[in-house]
Amino acid sequence: MLDAKIPSGPLDQKWTQYKGHCKLVNPANKRKLEVIVVGTGLAGASAAAALGELGYKVKAFCFQDSPRRAHSIAAQGGINAAKNYQNDGDSVYRLFYDTIKGGDYRAREANVHRLAEVSANIIDQCVAQGVPFAREYGGLLSNRSFGGTQVQRTFYAAGQTGQQLLIGAYQALERQVALGNVKMYTRHEMLDIVMIDGKTRGIIARDLKNGKLERHFGHAVLLCSGGYGNVFYLSTNAMGSNVTAAWKAHKKGAYFGNPCFTQIHPTCIPVSGDHQSKLTLMSESLRNDGRIWVPKKAGDTRKPNDIPEEERDYYLERRYPAFGNLVPRDVASRAAKERCDAGYGVGSSRQAVFLDYAAAIERYGKIEAGKKGLDNASSDEIIKMGKEVVKAKYGNLFDMYEKITGENPYEVPMRIYPAVHYTMGGLWVDYELMTTVPGLYALGEANFSDHGANRLGASALMQGLADGYFVIPYTIGNYLSEEIRTNAISTDHEAFVAAEKTVQERIEKLMQIKGSQSVESFHKRLGKIMWDKCGMGRNAAGLKTAISEIQALKKEFWSDVRIPGDINEMNPELDKAGRVADFIELGELMCIDALQREESCGGHFREEHQTPDGEAERHDESYMYVANWELKADSTWQLHKEPLIYDEVKPSQRSYK
Amino acid sequence: MEHYTMNLNLKVWRQKNATAKGGFENYSVSNISSEMSFLEMFDVLNEKLIAEGKEPIAFDHDCREGICGMCSMYINGKPHGPWQATTTCQLHMRAFKDGDTIVVEPWRANAFPVVKDLAVDRGAFDRIIQAGGFVSVNTGNAVDGNALPIEKDKADAAFYAAACIGCGACVAACKNSSAMLFLSAKVSHLALLPQGGPERRSRVVNMVAQMDKEGFGSCTNTGACEATCPKEISISNIARLNQEYLAASLVSE
Numbered sequence: 090m091l092d093a094k095i096p097s098g099p100l101d102q103k104w105t106q107y108k109g110h111c112k113l114v115n116p117a118n119k120r121k122l123e124v125i126v127v128g129t130g131l132a133g134a135s136a137a138a139a140l141g142e143l144g145y146k147v148k149a150f151c152f153q154d155s156p157r158r159a160h161s162i163a164a165q166g167g168i169n170a171a172k173n174y175q176n177d178g179d180s181v182y183r184l185f186y187d188t189i190k191g192g193d194y195r196a197r198e199a200n201v202h203r204l205a206e207v208s209a210n211i212i213d214q215c216v217a218q219g220v221p222f223a224r225e226y227g228g229l230l231s232n233r234s235f236g237g238t239q240v241q242r243t244f245y246a247a248g249q250t251g252q253q254l255l256i257g258a259y260q261a262l263e264r265q266v267a268l269g270n271v272k273m274y275t276r277h278e279m280l281d282i283v284m285i286d287g288k289t290r291g292i293i294a295r296d297l298k299n300g301k302l303e304r305h306f307g308h309a310v311l312l313c314s315g316g317y318g319n320v321f322y323l324s325t326n327a328m329g330s331n332v333t334a335a336w337k338a339h340k341k342g343a344y345f346g347n348p349c350f351t352q353i354h355p356t357c358i359p360v361s362g363d364h365q366s367k368l369t370l371m372s373e374s375l376r377n378d379g380r381i382w383v384p385k386k387a388g389d390t391r392k393p394n395d396i397p398e399e400e401r402d403y404y405l406e407r408r409y410p411a412f413g414n415l416v417p418r419d420v421a422s423r424a425a426k427e428r429c430d431a432g433y434g435v436g437s438s439r440q441a442v443f444l445d446y447a448a449a450i451e452r453y454g455k456i457e458a459g460k461k462g463l464d465n466a467s468s469d470e471i472i473k474m475g476k477e478v479v480k481a482k483y484g485n486l487f488d489m490y491e492k493i494t495g496e497n498p499y500e501v502p503m504r505i506y507p508a509v510h511y512t513m514g515g516l517w518v519d520y521e522l523m524t525t526v527p528g529l530y531a532l533g534e535a536n537f538s539d540h541g542a543n544r545l546g547a548s549a550l551m552q553g554l555a556d557g558y559f560v561i562p563y564t565i566g567n568y569l570s571e572e573i574r575t576n577a578i579s580t581d582h583e584a585f586v587a588a589e590k591t592v593q594e595r596i597e598k599l600m601q602i603k604g605s606q607s608v609e610s611f612h613k614r615l616g617k618i619m620w621d622k623c624g625m626g627r628n629a630a631g632l633k634t635a636i637s638e639i640q641a642l643k644k645e646f647w648s649d650v651r652i653p654g655d656i657n658e659m660n661p662e663l664d665k666a667g668r669v670a671d672f673i674e675l676g677e678l679m680c681i682d683a684l685q686r687e688e689s690c691g692g693h694f695r696e697e698h699q700t701p702d703g704e705a706e707r708h709d710e711s712y713m714y715v716a717n718w719e720l721k722a723d724s725t726w727q728l729h730k731e732p733l734i735y736d737e738v739k740p741s742q743r744s745y746k
Numbered sequence: 747m748e749h750y751t752m753n754l755n756l757k758v759w760r761q762k763n764a765t766a767k768g769g770f771e772n773y774s775v776s777n778i779s780s781e782m783s784f785l786e787m788f789d790v791l792n793e794k795l796i797a798e799g800k801e802p803i804a805f806d807h808d809c810r811e812g813i814c815g816m817c818s819m820y821i822n823g824k825p826h827g828p829w830q831a832t833t834t835c836q837l838h839m840r841a842f843k844d845g846d847t848i849v850v851e852p853w854r855a856n857a858f859p860v861v862k863d864l865a866v867d868r869g870a871f872d873r874i875i876q877a878g879g880f881v882s883v884n885t886g887n888a889v890d891g892n893a894l895p896i897e898k899d900k901a902d903a904a905f906y907a908a909a910c911i912g913c914g915a916c917v918a919a920c921k922n923s924s925a926m927l928f929l930s931a932k933v934s935h936l937a938l939l940p941q942g943g944p945e946r947r948s949r950v951v952n953m954v955a956q957m958d959k960e961g962f963g964s965c966t967n968t969g970a971c972e973a974t975c976p977k978e979i980s981i982s983n984i985a986r987l988n989q990e991y992l993a994a995s996l997v998s999e
Contacts (some may be wrong), residue, residue: 139885158814217888219881219941221905228895260880267876327808361781367810492836558885607796659862
């Protein structure tokens with residue numbers, strides 16, 4: 090039976106109680122304890138910095154050439170915090186409730202409440218580091234709204250909040266590097282966990298510049314390696330984002346929780362052709378002011394500006410009047426797919442809907458005219474002023490859209506379509522963020538814990554920094570306090586030798602295949618299977634087909650992949666081959682998980698389980714659990730359920746109407 | 747937007763590793779769509795090389811949406827290529843026409859040694875940040891975020907400086923390989939905010955010392971850095987850096 094180690098007591102006292110009673114490590118002992126951090130996004134950089142500050146000996150690893158480039162950097166819109174600076178009814182409880190509801194009642198109450206509690210500290214910490222959040226003229230912090238909430242609690246730095254938060258964490262990390270508390274390994278990839286006497290004792294890493302394998306000891310290992318959206322090939326993730334570190338942990342016994350819970354983000358730039366290598370998100374903040382529509386007539390090929398107002402279907406406003414264009418991501422994505430599947434899609438591919446700023450430009454223009462007392466402003470003048478306001482708010486996003494599509498979004502509505510963006514599933518962790526493997530932790534997107542079946546916008550940054558700055562510094566002490574008598578173990582230990590040998594053999598096996606098809610071609614084929622059969626809509630027949638197709642693809646990969654170059658040099662094709670091999674195995678597990686979950690919830694939409702008006706239909710009596718998978722043998726997993734118990738909120742059908 | 751396809755000649759720098767001697771190789775690609783990104787065109791070329799049993803070209807890239815700062819190609823004599831305020835990954839093939847020859851090199855600077863082909867080592871930038879590009883505030887020390895109001899124009903100016911993505915195009919564009927635009931952006935970001943105040947003097951002195959130690963050249967105000975910066979970091983930051991440095995030097999002597 091899985092023990093999530095949730096502290097007893099009332100929900101709003103659990104974290105305070107925990108902090109008051111967890112074991113501590115004294116400063117002299119911290120200096121002797123070594124911690125390995127894999128990944129330097131928001132979770133990893135903040136954890137490495139915070140643990141370095143506490144005096145632990147930290148080693149941090151990233152595959153990029155600098156820790157500042159981890160994919161958290163690409164987050165655009167913002168970070169939530171229960172500050173209630175806007176006096177609009179926000180509170181810790183409200184943020185907790187919104188997150189649980191947004192996750193369609195498939196997240197753990199205690200973890201989510203803790204997340205809401207520490208959210209306010211994150212903003213304070215980031216401001217103190219010099220993160221240049223947007224401010225009002227009075228000099229105080231500015232907020233905006235995001236999907237799935239009715240308050241303004243999102244803090245932001247134009248359209249590059251992730252970059253500013255990550256640079257804050259990166260600078261804190263580099264400060265610890267300068268102080269000698271953290272040693273940084275860039276262009277390194279973790280390829281295995283080393284276990285000694287049932288505990289995690291280190292990793293095998295590969296130096297991507299020369300292919301050399303390295304052994305690193307640690308009293309504990311933190312996986313902050315992000316999500317696995319690239320299993321779909323096309324996603325908004327960075328090209329290098331991968332599941333490999335988490336998958337190696339899974340192979341060493343860490344359970345994988347809710348692997349099928351994937352977030353499809355509603356506002357991305359549509360696919361333009363077969364050459365497409367990745368998809369680009371247009372921030373959810375655009376739904377604050379933009380209106381989403383399709384023509385009322387199926388197959389309408391007129392230019393958007395030629396379609397009169399009364400012939401447009403603002404389908405989100407029509408279906409969800411209470412939340413309108415700001416419904417949660419899963420709801421907005423499905424609604425777009427529904428319209429396109431029904432033949433109302435726009436653009437050359439017919440797989441797109443319009444995100445229109447004309448009304449916002451006019452509205453802002455009128456406000457500006459009012460402010461300036463220009464009662465007789467012409468409509469051209471109003472539109473000109475409105476464009477300036479929109480430019481100030483969203484200019485960089487509009488520029489990005491124009492660079493990619495060659496179209497001017499100030500003049501023509503943007504075309505958008507849903508794309509894979511985030512994975513709620515991940516390594517199962519308990520309240521202390523420890524996986525089922527002792528001494529092995531998972532933070533940020535790499536774990537499964539806080540977002541249930543659907544993540545609300547601006548909550549990923551919050552979770553990454555909460556885990557790294559404010560949770561792990563407490564919970565890791567509770568484990569490491571028992572390790573103060575363990576001296577550093579030599580990396581000549583047989584467990585390190587054996588783990589390195591396994592990694593070496595796998596690399597050699599890959600190189601010896603010498604087949605005819607590129608790694609990229611396999612990745613594309615895997616992505617197509619996943620998107621078609623385990624994407625926005627899933628059904629039993631499709632998932633079963635997908636499983637057999639993936640098994641066949643795996644066989645073909647291991648007998649016909651072609652990897653050029655050598656092992657002992659920089660070889661991006663070899664790096665990618667290892668990652669795609671892991672994605673193939675993960676893809677199979679995702680389909681198995683999606684197949685067993687005979688309900689729809691959040692981003693997981695089983696077509697067999699929907700309400701008469703096409704909304705997700707949960708089956709709480711049978712599926713109110715976290716599905717955790719233990720790897721037993723090749724393509725064989727055992728399911729372990731962690732029941733979800735709701736003491737505080739009463740699960741109901743989510744309604745955004 | 748009119749779509750078209752094109753055939754292109756490419757002259758690409760190949761270099762096996764940091765110590766090997768490099769040189770240009772010629773390649774051709776056909777049927778390139780004007781809707782592709784520049785790196786997708788490189789994907790097509792690499793797939794072709796793999797199919798022919800040759801080694802693909804190593805290049806740095808990750809987010810492909812212009813923010814991680816990893817991509818770093820010197821295209822037809824310009825870092826990140828012909829478009830203003832654009833990273834290599836956001837450059838699209840509409841910038842070129844059928845029959846063009848495109849020359850692609852890595853960043854060239856002593857402080858950025860080539861790792862392989864078009865990938866270089868920009869670790870010097872991390873070490874400059876280590877020298878002082880931070881606010882020394884441990885986790886948990888912070889007061890309420892709204893306890894200290896900051897003038898909006900100052901916060902905005904700090905943000906524009908902090909928009910630097912650390913790609914190194916400024917160094918690659920500079921005939922002296924100076925890192926002044928990068929350094930000045932970080933110094934400005936933190937000097938403009940009250941949080942950066944207590945370490946203002948030591949920060950600028952230490953960061954400049956580290957920059958010199960890394961082997962970057964000196965600034966002769968040609969403005970090539972500003973012109974090439976994908977995030978449009980202003981050269982006025984360099985003026986602010988000089989003021990900060992002068993003020994710090996006067997006090998320390």
